Amino acid sequence: AQSVAQPEDQVNVAEGNPLTVKCTYSVSGNPYLFWYVQYPNRGLQFLLKYITGDNLVKGSYGFEAEFNKSQTSFHLKKPSALVSDSALYFCAVRDLADSNYQLIWGAGTKLIIKP
Amino acid sequence: NAGVTQTPKFRILKIGQSMTLQCTQDMNHNYMYWYRQDPGMGLKLIYYSVGAGITDKGEVPNGYNVSRSTTEDFPLRLELAAPSQTSVYFCASRGPIRYNEQFFGPGTRLTVL
Structure with a gap:
């Protein structure tokens, strides 16, 4: 069955330190992978996506993510965290073997950046 | 270019009441989606549409209905609102390519008492 796991409900990082938000997935075909961010009382905003090619994807606000096919992971990273990065982060996957092409969403990870 | 807009922002309903959540996009996207987000949970797909006149059920369609008479709307x-429908509702749209990202509206926070 298709699924997305974000194993950490919350990640705490000091400002200026590198951050990682984890995501693993399970699909039967090849995946398209996405990261979205949700600020309080707002809708979700697209950060970045992996389609094919280079395993390291760069996105908005200095974020990047690394696709690892053998570990079925797509972790979100940033070299130096800002307090303004504090938000809820969602990973999502689209299974190319699924004709509906619906996104499967993770439960979200709350990222807290402390000054 | 307003993107995806939703109205109302907030609403309180009594059990058994009905209401319509509005969603409009101005990007000429064929694909549109309705999600609900419960506290501490990810998004669950309620209904989606691949174009005007075409809709289909998602993961949690019970208690809801949709229509798509135009590309924009x-x-x-919600018919016969129930406390279990208390949630935040998001509308989203995307372009025609399979790997296009979805654009989200600001959400409607609904409470059923």
């Missing part, structure tokens, strides 16, 4: 109808 995708209203969600």
